[in-house]
Amino acid sequence: MAEIRIRNTNERISGEENVGSFLAQQNVLYEHWDASKLPESLRGKYVLTDEEKELILSTYNEEIVEIAGRRGYKTWDIVALSEATPDIEALLKKFEQVHTHTEDEVRYIASGHGIFIIKGDEETGYFDVELEPGDVISVPEGQPHFFTLMEDRQIVAVRLFIEPAGWVASPYEDPAFIK
Numbered sequence: 001m002a003e004i005r006i007r008n009t010n011e012r013i014s015g016e017e018n019v020g021s022f023l024a025q026q027n028v029l030y031e032h033w034d035a036s037k038l039p040e041s042l043r044g045k046y047v048l049t050d051e052e053k054e055l056i057l058s059t060y061n062e063e064i065v066e067i068a069g070r071r072g073y074k075t076w077d078i079v080a081l082s083e084a085t086p087d088i089e090a091l092l093k094k095f096e097q098v099h100t101h102t103e104d105e106v107r108y109i110a111s112g113h114g115i116f117i118i119k120g121d122e123e124t125g126y127f128d129v130e131l132e133p134g135d136v137i138s139v140p141e142g143q144p145h146f147f148t149l150m151e152d153r154q155i156v157a158v159r160l161f162i163e164p165a166g167w168v169a170s171p172y173e174d175p176a177f178i179k
Ligand SMILES: [Fe+2]
Pocket: 099, 100, 101, 105, 145, 146, 147, 169
């Protein structure tokens, strides 16, 4: 279950209904898949072979095909990040810049945790969405955001794309961003 933190006020929002309605107001898609479907052999594993990545995709094939049909995703893959990832510090530094895309950024969290920092409406400002296994999130196209790891510094996620070639981050300079 995701948790929200509003950066301007430090207010926290938790609980399925509250988080769901907050994210719906901000046009952020938020759904759930069954985290317990992840094969036992892959639990707590953050360095994955191609075969293990394929196993995750086939485990969630039904969910992937359903959301792809509904929202137009044409391709998907697995991203795994942890302290074992080469150049993780440099990679995270690159991630931690507010940016936009011309398509939405959708993730299913299979293991570990991740956090999306998203620019909300005028009144709300920036907010964090802390994600855990089972959470599906989609940051709408054009909405300023960035993604990073949480305290456990590890994640395995499914990414879905409409057009991977067109999925390029455009930096978004924002003096209103609160670190
Ligand atoms: Fe992004």
